[in-house]
Amino acid sequence: MTELLTAAQMRAIEQAAIDSGEVTGLELMERAGQGVVEAIFEEWPELTKEREASPSRTPGYLQPEEEDLRRGVVLCGPGNNGGDGFVVARLLKEHGWEVEVFLYGDPDKLPPDAKVNYERWCETDCVRKLADMDENDFWPFRGAVFVDAVFGTGFRGKLPFEALGAYGFILDESTTTYASRFLAIDMPSGLRTEDGCTEGCVIPSGLTVTFHRMKLGHYLGSGAEACGKIVTKDIGIPKGSPRPRVGVKPPPGGGDGGCPALPDAKDIVRLVRPRFAAKNWNDNKYSHGHALVLSGGAGKTGAARLAARGALRIGAGLVTVGSPRSAMAENASHLTxxxxxxxxxxHGVSELLEDKRFNAVCLGPGLGRGADTQALVLSVLKEKRATVLDADALTRFELNPEALFEVLHENCVLTPHGGEFAKLFPDLAEKLNVLATTGPAYSKVDATREAAKRAGCVVLFKGPDTVIAAPDGRCSVNSAHYERSAPWLATAGSGDVLAGFITGLLARGFTAMQAAETAAYLHVECALEFGPGLIAEDLPEQLPAVFRRLMS
Structure with a gap:
C-alpha cells in the first residue's frame, strides 16, 4: 500500500531529514527541481530536441506548431514551492530553453532556501511580477510549458486576484486544439492538500509532480480533476527518517492509525490468492460460507438480486435470498x-439464522424504509453475524442513529453514499461542508474515521474517492481516478453489487476491513474490465476475468 500524506506530514518528514544532518533544505529543493525537469522530458520527449526552422521561413514567421517548443513560463510563489520553481527555471535555461519567470509576492520575504534560488536565477535573468499580468499578457507564451510553482501544498483560502490572469489564460488554453503544456509542482495552486477541495479557482494542470509520497488532496474531492496526472519523484529523503504520521493528531479511534493507504493490486492479490488457491482441494461449498441477502417486497427485488449475484461471483459458497411472501414468485423467476x-x-429472519452456517448477511438494498426494516436490522444484528448495511437499512435510522450504533458490532460494514452519510452522521457532514481558512482542512478521511469510531464498525464512505475506515483509526482510500478512472461506474445498482461483493468476502472469512477494501478495489477493476456502456448487472460477470488478470 502507498501512504498518502498531508502537508503537515510532508513538512515533518523533510524537517526531520534536515535535522538529521544527512541533507540540507537547499539540496532537497535542488532535487525537487531536477525531478520536475525529468518529469517534463519524460512526459513530453519531443521537448528534448530543438526544432529547426524551414529554410524558406524565418523563426518570426513560424506558426505555433512549427516554433521551437523549448519555451517555459514558471510562475513562482512566496514559499518554498516558489523556490522549487526557480530551480526548474534555471535548469531549463541550462538545457537551452527560453524561460520567463513571474513571482507572486515580495522577494525579500521569501524563505531562506527559496531566496537563495531566487538570487541564483536573478544572476542570469530577470523576474517579472505576476501581479502585473492579466490574461491577455500571457498569449505571447502560447505553446510554452507553464510551471505552476505558486502555492503547492501550503495553500489556504481563495486564489488571489493577482494570480487570476494566469488562471484565466491556462483555463482558456486548456480547451484549445493547440494547448500549452501545464505542470504543477506538488499541488495545483488553489487546491487544498488535506481534502482536495477549493473555495474558488484552481489553476488546472495536465501533469502534477509531487515528491517522496503522494498527498491526500491528489485523490480526494476534485483533486484528480485538477491534477491531471500524478508523477512522484524521489528527492532522497533518508530511509531512516521518521514515519510520516509525525506531526499529525491521532485518529479518532485512539492509538496510532497512521497514514491513509492507497491499496494496489499486490495488496489485493495477497489477500485473495490464498482463498482461491488450487491446492485447497478439500474445500466444499459450505467451507466457502453461506451468505444471506434480504429482499424487499414485490416490485423492489432487483437490488437484492444484484447484491446476491455479486456475493456468489466473488466466492461465497452458497447465497440465499430471503424474500417476503409477496415477492417469492418474482424472485423465483430470476434466480437459479x-x-x-x-x-x-x-421473527422469520431470526429463525433462519438459527442455522449457524449462515455466516454473512446483507440487508438494505430495496428493503424499504418502513418500521419492518428497522426490526429486520435489529434482529440480524442481534445474531452477531458478519453484516453489511446499505441503503434503506441505513436511512431508516436517520431520526435516531444512536439506536443503530448501540447494536452494531466490529464485524459490520456500513456503506453509505454522501446523502446516507449525512443522515447518519449529520454533524460530521456539516464539518465537511465548512470552508477551512486556517489550519488543516477537515477531510473525507477525517469524517470517515470519526464515523467508524462512533459506529464501532467499518465504514465505507462511497464515491469516486471512496474512503474506508475502521474504529481503531486504520484507513484507506479506494480511488477511481487517473489510470483507474471509471465514470461509467456511476450507474443505478452498482452500489448494490458492491454491498454483495463485501458480503461474499465476509462469508469467505475476510475481516470487515479486508472485505471492504478488497471489494471496493475489485468493484473498480470490474468496471474497467467492461468499459463504457456498463450497467450494474455486468459488474459481477467481470470478476472471473479480473481474477485471472490479477493472479496471473
Whole structure:
C-alpha cells in the first residue's frame, strides 16, 4: 500500500531529514527541481530536441506548431514551492530553453532556501511580477510549458486576484486544439492538500509532480480533476527518517492509525490468492460460507438480486435470498444458482439464522424504509453475524442513529453514499461542508474515521474517492481516478453489487476491513474490465476475468 500524506506530514518528514544532518533544505529543493525537469522530458520527449526552422521561413514567421517548443513560463510563489520553481527555471535555461519567470509576492520575504534560488536565477535573468499580468499578457507564451510553482501544498483560502490572469489564460488554453503544456509542482495552486477541495479557482494542470509520497488532496474531492496526472519523484529523503504520521493528531479511534493507504493490486492479490488457491482441494461449498441477502417486497427485488449475484461471483459458497411472501414468485423467476427462502418479518429472519452456517448477511438494498426494516436490522444484528448495511437499512435510522450504533458490532460494514452519510452522521457532514481558512482542512478521511469510531464498525464512505475506515483509526482510500478512472461506474445498482461483493468476502472469512477494501478495489477493476456502456448487472460477470488478470 502507498501512504498518502498531508502537508503537515510532508513538512515533518523533510524537517526531520534536515535535522538529521544527512541533507540540507537547499539540496532537497535542488532535487525537487531536477525531478520536475525529468518529469517534463519524460512526459513530453519531443521537448528534448530543438526544432529547426524551414529554410524558406524565418523563426518570426513560424506558426505555433512549427516554433521551437523549448519555451517555459514558471510562475513562482512566496514559499518554498516558489523556490522549487526557480530551480526548474534555471535548469531549463541550462538545457537551452527560453524561460520567463513571474513571482507572486515580495522577494525579500521569501524563505531562506527559496531566496537563495531566487538570487541564483536573478544572476542570469530577470523576474517579472505576476501581479502585473492579466490574461491577455500571457498569449505571447502560447505553446510554452507553464510551471505552476505558486502555492503547492501550503495553500489556504481563495486564489488571489493577482494570480487570476494566469488562471484565466491556462483555463482558456486548456480547451484549445493547440494547448500549452501545464505542470504543477506538488499541488495545483488553489487546491487544498488535506481534502482536495477549493473555495474558488484552481489553476488546472495536465501533469502534477509531487515528491517522496503522494498527498491526500491528489485523490480526494476534485483533486484528480485538477491534477491531471500524478508523477512522484524521489528527492532522497533518508530511509531512516521518521514515519510520516509525525506531526499529525491521532485518529479518532485512539492509538496510532497512521497514514491513509492507497491499496494496489499486490495488496489485493495477497489477500485473495490464498482463498482461491488450487491446492485447497478439500474445500466444499459450505467451507466457502453461506451468505444471506434480504429482499424487499414485490416490485423492489432487483437490488437484492444484484447484491446476491455479486456475493456468489466473488466466492461465497452458497447465497440465499430471503424474500417476503409477496415477492417469492418474482424472485423465483430470476434466480437459479442463488437459493430462495421465504422470510416474513424479523421473527422469520431470526429463525433462519438459527442455522449457524449462515455466516454473512446483507440487508438494505430495496428493503424499504418502513418500521419492518428497522426490526429486520435489529434482529440480524442481534445474531452477531458478519453484516453489511446499505441503503434503506441505513436511512431508516436517520431520526435516531444512536439506536443503530448501540447494536452494531466490529464485524459490520456500513456503506453509505454522501446523502446516507449525512443522515447518519449529520454533524460530521456539516464539518465537511465548512470552508477551512486556517489550519488543516477537515477531510473525507477525517469524517470517515470519526464515523467508524462512533459506529464501532467499518465504514465505507462511497464515491469516486471512496474512503474506508475502521474504529481503531486504520484507513484507506479506494480511488477511481487517473489510470483507474471509471465514470461509467456511476450507474443505478452498482452500489448494490458492491454491498454483495463485501458480503461474499465476509462469508469467505475476510475481516470487515479486508472485505471492504478488497471489494471496493475489485468493484473498480470490474468496471474497467467492461468499459463504457456498463450497467450494474455486468459488474459481477467481470470478476472471473479480473481474477485471472490479477493472479496471473
Amino acid at each position: 444458482a442463488i437459493m430462495l427462502q421465504q422470510i416474513d418479518g424479523a
